[in-house]
Amino acid sequence: MPTLDLSAPTVGWPPGHHLGGRLADCEGVTTGDLVHLGSGKVRDVYLLPDTEHLLLVASDRISAYDAVLPTPIPDKGRVLTALSAWWFGVLAERLGGSVPHHFVSADDRRIPAAWRGRAMLCRRLSMVPVECVARGYLAGSGLADYRATGAVCGVPLQPGLVGGDRLPEPIFTPATKAARGGHDENIPYPAVADAVGADTAARLRAATLAVYRLGAEVAESRGILLADTKLEFGFDRTGALTLGDEVLTPDSSRFWPADRWRPGAAQPSYDKQYVRDWLVSPNSGWDRASGAPPLPDDVVARTRDRYVEAYQRLTGLRFDDWPKGDDA
Numbered sequence: 001m002p003t004l005d006l007s008a009p010t011v012g013w014p015p016g017h018h019l020g021g022r023l024a025d026c027e028g029v030t031t032g033d034l035v036h037l038g039s040g041k042v043r044d045v046y047l048l049p050d051t052e053h054l055l056l057v058a059s060d061r062i063s064a065y066d067a068v069l070p071t072p073i074p075d076k077g078r079v080l081t082a083l084s085a086w087w088f089g090v091l092a093e094r095l096g097g098s099v100p101h102h103f104v105s106a107d108d109r110r111i112p113a114a115w116r117g118r119a120m121l122c123r124r125l126s127m128v129p130v131e132c133v134a135r136g137y138l139a140g141s142g143l144a145d146y147r148a149t150g151a152v153c154g155v156p157l158q159p160g161l162v163g164g165d166r167l168p169e170p171i172f173t174p175a176t177k178a179a180r181g182g183h184d185e186n187i188p189y190p191a192v193a194d195a196v197g198a199d200t201a202a203r204l205r206a207a208t209l210a211v212y213r214l215g216a217e218v219a220e221s222r223g224i225l226l227a228d229t230k231l232e233f234g235f236d237r238t239g240a241l242t243l244g245d246e247v248l249t250p251d252s253s254r255f256w257p258a259d260r261w262r263p264g265a266a267q268p269s270y271d272k273q274y275v276r277d278w279l280v281s282p283n284s285g286w287d288r289a290s291g292a293p294p295l296p297d298d299v300v301a302r303t304r305d306r307y308v309e310a311y312q313r314l315t316g317l318r319f320d321d322w323p324k325g326d327d328a
């Protein structure tokens with residue numbers, strides 16, 4: 001059974017780091033008065049001089065099949081940031097204090113002009129190294145688990161389900177947060193309880209399912225199915241368990257157009273479908289062993305349109321009205 005390594009470093013957080021820890025422990029470079037704490041496949045994380053706040057800067061990088069592609073998708077970082085900011089507002093309004101979150105602002109003078117529109121100012125948290133996944137439909141590693149064991153993360157499901165099926169109830173299917181380059185691994189709930197304590201585990205599960213349920217309800221009212229989503233939580237300086245990271249974006253969630261949902265077939269995904277289709281087509285000539293090839297212009301343009309469409313359909317807002325930085 002995979003176990004949870006609580007000392008595994010997450011971006012920006014050295015092993016054993018606690019709030020108020022020594023900044024000298026952070027690897028990285030200084031950008032003006034911002035300290036670069038680290039970069040993931042898509043985002044760059046900076047610490048503000050007050051050491052209480054972070055900037056999460058979403059780039060236009062896109063990853064598929066665990067590789068970062070050499071061609072960026074214009075405006076993708078702005079879409080991810082705009083959508084997270086919108087969802088944090090919805091969560092605050094609908095869930096109130098029951099699920100506190102880290103988002104402060106996407107429009108703050110502490111955000112460098114170049115990054116306007118794709119940076120979020122957040123309260124710094126001490127992250128819980130668990131990928132908190134909720135699933136309402138069977139797909140991805142959940143489907144693989146089910147086919148192998150009849151259960152997902154130890155949650156038994158009825159026999160005979162096919163890929164894309166809706167589950168009777170949304171389920172909490174946590175995963176380890178893999179170190180860079182690694183694969184997240186599904187873990188049973190008791191392993192989370194062992195690692196973080198029964199009380200924190202129960203609160204992670206309840207908060208994850210609450211966010212999933214609300215996200216699924218809002219998305220469905222706009223013709224989009226939320227198949228699953230991944231959340232990250234941390235403790236703020238007062239010790240309150242707080243929702244961090246990005247939330248309910250196409251990078252952290254599977255969104256399916258409701259009118260094209262066909263259980264048993266591959267579901268068209270809302271975001272990377274064109275990229276994935278092209279990468280596996282003979283046109284790309286990609287063997288998956290070497291670095292991924294540059295994307296053709298039409299694949300880039302159609303993918304950008306899908307991200308923008310996801311934002312506009314979910315929020316009902318015009319993407320053109322979202323702030324744009326000097327470098328966009």
Ligand code: ATP
Nearest residue numbers: 010011040041042043102122123124125127244245
């Ligand atoms: P990848 O997404 O490429 O697998 P990653 O999740 O480590 O890697 P990013 O998502 O690009 O990298 O970077 C965001 C990082 O910031 C994550 O490690 C996440 O845990 C961390 N993080 C998010 N919100 C906060 C917060 N409020 N305080 C501290 N760390 C945070």
Ligand code: MG
Nearest residue numbers: 040041043245
């Ligand atoms: Mg991440």
